[in-house]
Amino acid sequence: MSTPILEGQGISKAYGGVQALYRVNIALYPGEILGLIGPNGSGKTTLFNALSRVIPVDEGRIFFRGQDVTDARPYQMARMGLARTFQVVRVYKKMSVLENMLISRSWRGVRAWNVLRPSRRETYQRAWELLEFFRIAHLAHMPAGALSGGQRRLLELAMASMPDPEVFLLDEAMSGINPALVEEIKERIQEMRQHQGKTFLMVEHNIQFISDLCDRVVVLHQGQVLAEGTPQEITENEAVIEAYLGV
Amino acid sequence: MPFLQALLNGILVGGFYGFMVLGFSIIWGVMGIINLAHGEYVMMGAYFAWAMFRAFGIDPFVSALLVFPIMFVVGYVLQWLIINRVVERPHLISLLLNFGISISIANIYKLIYKADYRSVTVAYAGSFQLAGFTFPTVKTIIFFAALLIMVGLHLFLHRTRVGKSIRAAAQNKEAARIVGIDVHRVYAITAGICIGLTAVAGAMIAPIQPIFPFMGPIFTVRAFAITALGGLGRIPGALLGGLLLGIVETLLTIYVPGAGAKVGTAVSFIILVLVLITRPQGLLKGLRPVEGGA
Numbered sequence: 001m002s003t004p005i006l007e008g009q010g011i012s013k014a015y016g017g018v019q020a021l022y023r024v025n026i027a028l029y030p031g032e033i034l035g036l037i038g039p040n041g042s043g044k045t046t047l048f049n050a051l052s053r054v055i056p057v058d059e060g061r062i063f064f065r066g067q068d069v070t071d072a073r074p075y076q077m078a079r080m081g082l083a084r085t086f087q088v089v090r091v092y093k094k095m096s097v098l099e100n101m102l103i104s105r106s107w108r109g110v111r112a113w114n115v116l117r118p119s120r121r122e123t124y125q126r127a128w129e130l131l132e133f134f135r136i137a138h139l140a141h142m143p144a145g146a147l148s149g150g151q152r153r154l155l156e157l158a159m160a161s162m163p164d165p166e167v168f169l170l171d172e173a174m175s176g177i178n179p180a181l182v183e184e185i186k187e188r189i190q191e192m193r194q195h196q197g198k199t200f201l202m203v204e205h206n207i208q209f210i211s212d213l214c215d216r217v218v219v220l221h222q223g224q225v226l227a228e229g230t231p232q233e234i235t236e237n238e239a240v241i242e243a244y245l246g247v
Numbered sequence: 248m249p250f251l252q253a254l255l256n257g258i259l260v261g262g263f264y265g266f267m268v269l270g271f272s273i274i275w276g277v278m279g280i281i282n283l284a285h286g287e288y289v290m291m292g293a294y295f296a297w298a299m300f301r302a303f304g305i306d307p308f309v310s311a312l313l314v315f316p317i318m319f320v321v322g323y324v325l326q327w328l329i330i331n332r333v334v335e336r337p338h339l340i341s342l343l344l345n346f347g348i349s350i351s352i353a354n355i356y357k358l359i360y361k362a363d364y365r366s367v368t369v370a371y372a373g374s375f376q377l378a379g380f381t382f383p384t385v386k387t388i389i390f391f392a393a394l395l396i397m398v399g400l401h402l403f404l405h406r407t408r409v410g411k412s413i414r415a416a417a418q419n420k421e422a423a424r425i426v427g428i429d430v431h432r433v434y435a436i437t438a439g440i441c442i443g444l445t446a447v448a449g450a451m452i453a454p455i456q457p458i459f460p461f462m463g464p465i466f467t468v469r470a471f472a473i474t475a476l477g478g479l480g481r482i483p484g485a486l487l488g489g490l491l492l493g494i495v496e497t498l499l500t501i502y503v504p505g506a507g508a509k510v511g512t513a514v515s516f517i518i519l520v521l522v523l524i525t526r527p528q529g530l531l532k533g534l535r536p537v538e539g540g541a
Contacts, residue, residue, distance in 0.1 A: 052425065078427035090422035092415050103415045104426040163427065 003066060005030045005199050006082070006167055011050050011060035013043075020046040021223045023060070028167065031193055033200045035210040035231070038220035039243065044203045045087055047220065048171050051201070052084045053077050064167075083165035085173045087203075089152045093145030097136060097155055100144050101127035104159035130158040133188065135181065150176040157185070170202040174209060182206075186213055211235065219243075252380055253501045254494060259386040261493025264473055265486035266393030267448040269400065270441030271470035276480020277417040277437050278334055280341045284349035285470050286463025288318065288442050292449025293458045294356060300367045300453070307367055308388065311450035315443040322442030326435040334434060349463060356460040365458040372454060385454045392451060394486075396444065401482050413437050417480060465512050472515035475522040492518065 004027035013021040021043045028034050038044050049055040051062060053074050062070045064080055072080075092100050105123050131137040134154040139147060144155060153176050160168060174182050186209065192198040204210050210217060211231040219227040219234060221243045227234055234240055271285040295314045296307040305313075325348070333340045374383045404410035415423040416433045424430050456462070469492065477488025492515065499510045 054421070054425070073429075074421075074424040075427050075429045078425055084425055086421075086425075090419050090425070092418040092422065094418055095414065099411065103411050103423075103428075159426065 002029055004028055004063070005065055006051060006201070007063045008047070008051055009061045009063070011047065011062070012058045013046055013050055013055065014058055019223050021050065021057075024220070024223070024225055026051075026218055026225070028199055028201050030166075030199055031197045032216065033189065033193060033202070033214045035214035035217040036201060036203045036220065037205075037207070037210060037217060037234075038226070042220040043223040044220055045171060046223075048084065048169050048201075048203065052082060052169055078163070078165075081163075081166040082169065083160040083163065083167070084169035085153075085156045085160050085171055087171045089149070089156050091144040091147075091152055091155055091159070093143065095144060096141050097131065097144055097147070098127060098140040100155060100159055101131065101162055104162040126162065130161050134158045134185075150178065153177055154181070166197075167199045167201070170200060170204075172203055172205065174204060174206060182209065189213060207235070249501075253498055255380055256383070256386075257494030257497035258490060259383065259390045259493070260497055261490035262390035262393050262486070263386070263448070263452065263489070264469060264493050265477075265489025266397060267445065267452075267466060268470045268473040268477075268485050268489060269397070269482065270443075270445035270448075271467070272474045272477070272485050273413075273480045274438060274441050275474065277413060278330075278434055279338065280330065280334060281338070281345065282441075283342065283345040283467060284352060284463075285445060286466035286468075287349045287352040288322075288445040288463075289449035289452075289466045290356065290458070290460065290463045291318065291321075291352065292446030292451075293453045293456065293462070294360065294365070294449075295446065296450035296453035297365045297367050297458050306369065307450050307453040308392065310453070311392075311447045314446045314450045317443075318446035319439040319443035321439075323435045323439035325442070326438035327431070330438065331431045331434055334431075349467075353460045353463060360460060362460060367453040367458075369454045383455075389451045389455075393448075396447070397482050397486060400440075400444070404482075409433075409436060468512060468519070469515045472518045472522075475519050 006028040008024060008026045011021050011024045011026075012019070024043070024047060026036075026047065036044050036047065046055070050057050053062070053069065053072050053076070057070065060070075061068055064072075064077065064082060067080075069077060069080070092103065095103070102123060105126075128137060128140075131140055134157060136147075136151055136154050136158065139151060144152065147155060153173060157170075157173055160170075174185065177185070189198075189200060190213070193200065202210075202214070214231055216229065217231050217234040218225060219237075219240050226243055227237045227240050229237070267289060270288065271282055274280055274282045274285075292311070292314050295317070296310040299305040299310040299313065300307060329348075330341065330344065333344055369385065371384045374381050375387075376382070404414055412423065412428045412433050413436070415426075415428060416430050416437075420430045423433070473485060473488035473492050475488070476491050477484030477486070495518070496510060496514050499514060503510070
């Protein structure tokens with residue numbers, strides 16, 4: 001296998017007396033779609049926060065494209081090409097949907113002398129294309145705060161796609177979205193992987209979605225990796241069934 | 248007619264107030280920090296205009312242009328080196344820090360300039376007649392300059408990348424970080440702009456305001472009252488709040504016997520207390536804490 005594009009080695013994180021992650025190893029390879037599952041409180045979001053550098057880790061190292069980014073800041077990760085969404089959707093509620101998209105343009109290579117420039121035509125064009133794909137173009141001029149939960153999630157997905165990142169970390173990005181659109185997004189993710197070589201790490205509770213889309217699945221349980229394998233291996237793994245599927 | 252003249256005076260004063268408060272309101276809205284040193288930055292701008300006028304005969308409105316880049320750097324450096332270290336800690340810490348900064352600035356100025364009152368007398372200090380009204384020249388220039396700067400600031404915040412990033416950081420700093428915005432740098436730029444503009448306001452009022460090291464707190468109190476009226480980080484809100492305060496102050500000064508010019512501070516406090524008791528979220532929903540989450 002090639003070198004991981006994103007890798008966490010021995011990541012530990014505790015909140016007070018609660019050990020959220022304990023020496024977790026995870027590797028995401030270029031062009032891969034990796035699923036991260038586990039019961040509530042198993043440490044999935046903490047691992048996402050650690051990998052995207054939203055929180056510092058107590059122990060372990062994180063590498064992005066071979067570079068040690070353990071001390072990097074979230075904005076630096078974004079500029080390096082890592083996008084993420086949140087379990088609780090984060091959009092700029094007082095701005096219009098279109099403004100949300102324009103803010104999420106690439107900040108890579110933005111220099112002091114061009115921060116005063118207005119958004120370029122290509123930026124608008126990309127924003128409209130993505131809004132159309134996610135079927136929210138008709139809401140472009142509405143304040144993001146007026147959107148429904150599902151629409152906000154679509155907006156967040158569109159915002160994450162805006163800077164054309166190499167790696168997407170999607171934290172329950174499909175929750176609240178209608179099933180027909182979930183199917184369409186699934187196709188788009190596959191297309192982005194096939195034609196653009198994009199890489200995805202996604203937390204999902206929808207096991208069917210994970211099984212259909214992911215090449216591999218990592219199962220977290222009580223802050224540790226319980227199992228790792230193909231979706232079929234995971235659904236047949238007895239330890240996983242006991243800990244997570246509850247069957 | 249005297250009432251309309253008083254109203255006009257109130258509007259002219261209020262336009263300045265609306266501009267003067269912008270820095271305070273935007274810093275609070277973007278970073279969630281109450282800048283208790285706000286009035287001291289007004290004072291620094293006023294002293295700059297006085298010093299330039301005294302040394303080189305430079306008009307205060309020209310000094311207002313010169314003071315902006317200088318105070319932008321002061322604000323940027325203060326934020327980058329000191330305030331950014333406490334910006335995400337409990338509000339009391341930044342409040343105390345800014346209180347300390349305000350006292351330090353006032354006392355440094357007292358050491359340098361003594362506590363004497365200074366003034367700048369410009370050649371055009373009088374007034375002119377138009378449509379039956381008397382327009383105080385300096386206040387009229389300040390009013391229109393303030394409106395012009397507010398329009399410019401509005402365009403800056405809505406049309407430029409850095410302006411949009413300031414608004415984004417104000418609304419959801421985590422989301423801003425995750426799309427590649429360096430929030431601490433945005434805070435430093437915001438502080439630079441706000442403190443720069445506050446000093447511009449100070450330079451502009453040099454011809455109509457006695458200048459002394461402890462003039463700052465009056466402006467900070469007014470900034471509190473106007474923000475309570477007009478809301479956080481909103482230019483139209485600041486203008487509205489400023490106009491309301493300016494008109495109330497002016498009318499009271501004229502119509503309440505013995506009220507005198509000092510009535511402004513008392514009115515500001517009364518408005519602040521009334522708004523906080525009756526509408527703690529602010530008159531125009533403006534005093535809500537800085538937004539987080541979805």
